[in-house]
Amino acid sequence: MNIRVAADDQSARIAAIVAELRHLEGPMLPILHRVQQEFGFVPEAAKQVIANALNLSRAEVHGVITFYHDFRADPAGRHVLKLCRAEACQSMGCESLADKIKAKLGIDWHETTPDGAVTLEPVFCLGLCAQAPAAMLDGELHARLDEHCLSDILAEVRT
CATH class of the missing domain: 1.10.10 (Arc Repressor Mutant, subunit A)
Structure with a gap:
């Protein structure tokens, strides 16, 4: 075509x-x-x-x-990982988790890995403030994240 x-x-x-x-x-x-x-x-x-x-x-x-942050000018990766950056998640360490995710994926906010596997996006509240820090992967919520949980999530999307 x-x-x-x-x-x-x-x-x-x-x-x-x-x-x-x-x-x-x-x-x-x-x-x-x-x-x-x-x-x-x-x-x-x-x-x-x-x-x-x-x-x-x-x-x-x-x-x-x-x-509106949810609209994209370019196609997203096969998986979209949204990390909450609201105050409750910040107070529970989301910024250091974000730095680790960005380093492991080799991308920054609103970018997609070169293999097209993962797009990383910030989001400003997933409504899980009491279970911070939180993320959403392909519409599925993940709460009380730590480096171990994120490693598991990243391993899942990179396979």
Whole structure:
């Protein structure tokens, strides 16, 4: 498949999502979530399509995408590890755990390992404050983390 056909297919899929959801009150977030669900990220081409459909500027759509941390401009890895960085988790040592994770994976926040296995993201509260520090791996919560737990989690996603 050539790149032009792939781009046309992507644009058509984005346009279909926008057409399906634009009738909702406050449709931008549902549209962005559906686009990301479909592609794994929000493609650059989606910004103008959404802006045109909602009578907004491309900058307004870009602003929403960059404001919310869950929207991605690039595909995530096969696994997404979100480490809580809120106050309760900080008080229980999440910063040193974050440093260890970043060192073991060889990446920083919002990056993906070169093999595409893991994307590391900060999150600012998973609601497990009494069980801090906490993380979420592919939607599954992990609480009372320590270096041993994280090593097990990282070994699981790297295999």
